[in-house]
Amino acid sequence: MKTALIIGATGGIGRALSVNLQAQGVEVKGLSRSDDGFDLADPEIAEHMLSQVAGPFDLIIVASGALEINGAEPEKSLRAVSARGMLDQFALNAVGPALVLKQAHRLLPRDRNSVIAVLSARVGSIEDNRLGGWVSYRAAKTAVNQIVHTTAIELARTHKQAVCVALHPGTVKTAFTQKYLGRHPAVEPEEAAANLLEVIDALTPSETGNFYDWAGKRVPW
DSSP states (O other): OOOOEEEETTHHHHHHHEEEEETOOOOEEEEEEHHOOOOOOHHHHHHHHHHOOOOOOSSEEEOOOOOOOBBBBOOSSGGGOOOOHHHHHHHHIIHHHHHTTTTTTSSSSSSSOOEEEEOOOOOGGGGTTOOOHHHHHHHHHHHHHHHHHHHHEEETTTTTTTEEEEEOOOOOOOOTTGOOOOTSSSSHHHHHHHHHHHHHHHOOGGTTTEEEESSOOOOOO
16 A cells, blocks of 8 residues: 545544554555545535645545534434435535545546445444434434445446445544533544554455454444
């Protein structure tokens, strides 16, 4: 692996991924809202800036996302759902990654192994949902899982050695999760990044289109 593109490079996990890869000698290009004005929730900005990125990259990771958007917290039940809150979640956590995946055919090499990964969440698993709540966030993550799976099918037609997966990083101690950690065990971003990169390093083209957790275990759809 020589080159990597990290979307959301200044977030907790994105920054840790960038630092880890650079320490391995990988040339990393990062895009983020705070450093570059790259806003996945704004399609015009996102598509314009992505069109200016020149590949190919051996690794692309979409590490952007949010639990709260414009002050809307994850719903405790369906009764708390609002159209605006749900649309905001889909814009950032589903449509945004789709705009990156849309460029995969151009940004990944065709002549060697490559990986494009989107950070999803276990709560996006329909089969694993036993508690309810968090309706908009869950639905957006379920949607992005479908988008990843569809991308993998289409990408395999032209990029035989590419892997496209969704990854669950576990519960990570970042500003993203600070209010929601509770009693859940959580790891530092650096540990999460190391875990994810270990999973990525072990992936083969036969595993494209799947959903894995930080330990490399399949997550049910």
